[in-house]
Amino acid sequence: MGMWGKRDDMVVHGREPFNAEPPGAALARAAVTPTDMFYSRNHGPVPRLDPADWRLVVDGLVARPLTLSLDHLRSRFDATEATVTLQCAGNRRADLTVVRPVPGETPWGPGGLSTARFRGARLADVLAHAGIAPEAAHVAFQAPDVSPSAAPPQPYEVSVPRDRALAPDVLLAWAMNGAPLPAVHGAPLRVVVPGWIGARSVKWLTHVTARITPSDGYFQATAYRLPPTGDDPEGVALGPLPLNCAVLTPSDGAVLPRGPVEVTGYALAGEGRTVARVEVSTDGGRAWSRAALDAPAGPGAWQRWRTSLDLPPGDASVLARAWDSSGAGMPESPAQMWNPKGYANHAWLRVRLRVR
Numbered sequence: 234m235g236m237w238g239k240r241d242d243m244v245v246h247g248r249e250p251f252n253a254e255p256p257g258a259a260l261a262r263a264a265v266t267p268t269d270m271f272y273s274r275n276h277g278p279v280p281r282l283d284p285a286d287w288r289l290v291v292d293g294l295v296a297r298p299l300t301l302s303l304d305h306l307r308s309r310f311d312a313t314e315a316t317v318t319l320q321c322a323g324n325r326r327a328d329l330t331v332v333r334p335v336p337g338e339t340p341w342g343p344g345g346l347s348t349a350r351f352r353g354a355r356l357a358d359v360l361a362h363a364g365i366a367p368e369a370a371h372v373a374f375q376a377p378d379v380s381p382s383a384a385p386p387q388p389y390e391v392s393v394p395r396d397r398a399l400a401p402d403v404l405l406a407w408a409m410n411g412a413p414l415p416a417v418h419g420a421p422l423r424v425v426v427p428g429w430i431g432a433r434s435v436k437w438l439t440h441v442t443a444r445i446t447p448s449d450g451y452f453q454a455t456a457y458r459l460p461p462t463g464d465d466p467e468g469v470a471l472g473p474l475p476l477n478c479a480v481l482t483p484s485d486g487a488v489l490p491r492g493p494v495e496v497t498g499y500a501l502a503g504e505g506r507t508v509a510r511v512e513v514s515t516d517g518g519r520a521w522s523r524a525a526l527d528a529p530a531g532p533g534a535w536q537r538w539r540t541s542l543d544l545p546p547g548d549a550s551v552l553a554r555a556w557d558s559s560g561a562g563m564p565e566s567p568a569q570m571w572n573p574k575g576y577a578n579h580a581w582l583r584v585r586l587r588v589r
Contacts, residue, residue: 237279237417240270246339250275250380251417254344257481261497264530264537265316266347268410273417274321274345276380276389276452280437284413284421289405293373293442296364303407303421309362310354315402315427316531318501320346322430322457322471325479326575328567328582335575343479343582346501348534351425353406357399360443365395369443372398373450374424374435383451390450391457393426393433393472395443397504402427402533405438427533428504430471432457460572474503476563477579478511478538478555488587493541498582500526501535502557509560511538514552518565518581521554544588554581 235241237251242259246252255270284303291299301309324345329335360372373392380389397403404425407414414420419436426433432452447453447470458468478500483489500508507529512521524540542551556562564570564580571578 234269237273238269238415239273243270244342244344246341250277251279252339254342255347257342257344257484260344260347261481261499261537264348264527264534265350265410268349268412268415268418271347271349271418272321272345274431275378275417276382277378279417280377281416282377282421282437287421287439289422289438289441291359291363291441293444294366294369295360295443296366297362299359299363301359306354306359306405306407306422310358312352313355313404314350314352315404315425315533316348316350317425317427317533318346318348318535319425319431319434320474320477320501322432322576323574324477325578325582328580329571329575329578332568332571335573338575343481346499346535348530349409350411351404351406352408353404353422353425355401356403356405356424356441357401359405359441360399363443365399365443368445370395371444371447373440373442373444373448374433374438375440375442376435376437377439378437380452384455387451389435389452390448391433391435391453392444392448393429397426397429429473430457433472456574457576459576460574471576474501475577475579476503476506476508476555476557476561477501478508478553478563479582480551480553480584483584483586485584486586488589489544491546491588493543495539495541496524496551497537497539498553499535499537500555506557506559508536509556509558511553511555513540513542515542515544515549517550518552524553544586546588549586549588551584551586552581
């Protein structure tokens with residue numbers, strides 16, 4: 234067993250803060266990811282909070298500020314469960330580093346996402362109990378973990394728009410895959426915002442604050458933003474996930490025997506959308522064939538796909554792409570997506586193989 238109860242074969246990008254992703258073959262085995270191989274994305278040391286002493290403060294533009302213990306949350310609000318895929322905004326950043334370097338950022342492969350069954354209270358119910366004010370346009374989440382990468386160092390804080398916070402699928406979760414949240418995944422309580430970048434699903438939650446403007450914390454105002462452009466001089470804050478599709482098996486660079494090869498992967502459409510189809514190509518994108526697509530395990534979950542290919546001997550490659558229910562497709566090349574932070578790299582994925 235590795236750090237924080239994770240599998241020994243996790244791809245560890247950093248020990249402090251702890252950042253790790255499961256290998257593709259392990260991730261491909263189950264629609265719901267076992268907790269011991271669920272990816273970990275942290276910006277600072279993991280806080281150790283005693284559930285007995287922990288409290289959640291709900292304040293800001295509310296009629297009735299609240300201070301809730303874990304027992305209060307469980308007893309006062311109806312519990313619900315949802316199967317949700319969380320994804321790091323830097324997932325597949327390694328593909329962008331092939332175009333050119335992305336200095337100072339974790340080179341995530343395709344395993345910077347995982348799927349779990351979360352249980353908790355609806356954030357909307359808690360905000361309704363507190364009496365969120367009509368003028369509150371955003372809801373901020375704060376945790377006690379402090380990142381040295383923030384300038385200046387500060388507790389982690391981000392926000393989501395009011396409409397997203399009040400949607401019935403946003404949870405204040407205390408359990409994951411049928412057990413209490415582990416420390417590394419946010420115990421005793423975390424936010425789960427399906428279909429949005431993982432940075433908005435705040436772990437170790439201590440404050441929920443209704444406010445007029447978005448959070449001005451580092452991880453909202455500076456980090457997790459696309460670079461400024463002429464149309465958006467302040468850059469665009471990342472929120473809903475873009476369409477993504479990746480190959481999990483075989484792994485890039487694998488040497489395979491001749492004969493049929495099963496190719497598996499995942500596709501994820503993001504908030505309010507589903508995956509319509511996945512296609513693969515073995516000739517550089519000239520011809521495509523459709524892959525079989527599994528139904529998602531829940532409205533907020535990824536979809537696994539598979540196909541069988543008969544590859545010729547020698548060097549070979551597999552390209553994968555997807556479309557979502559809105560008709561949107563994926564960019565052809567990571568070069569079209571490159572940016573200095575390596576965010577939102579969800580172009581076609583190419584896996585290079587050797588067939589003997």
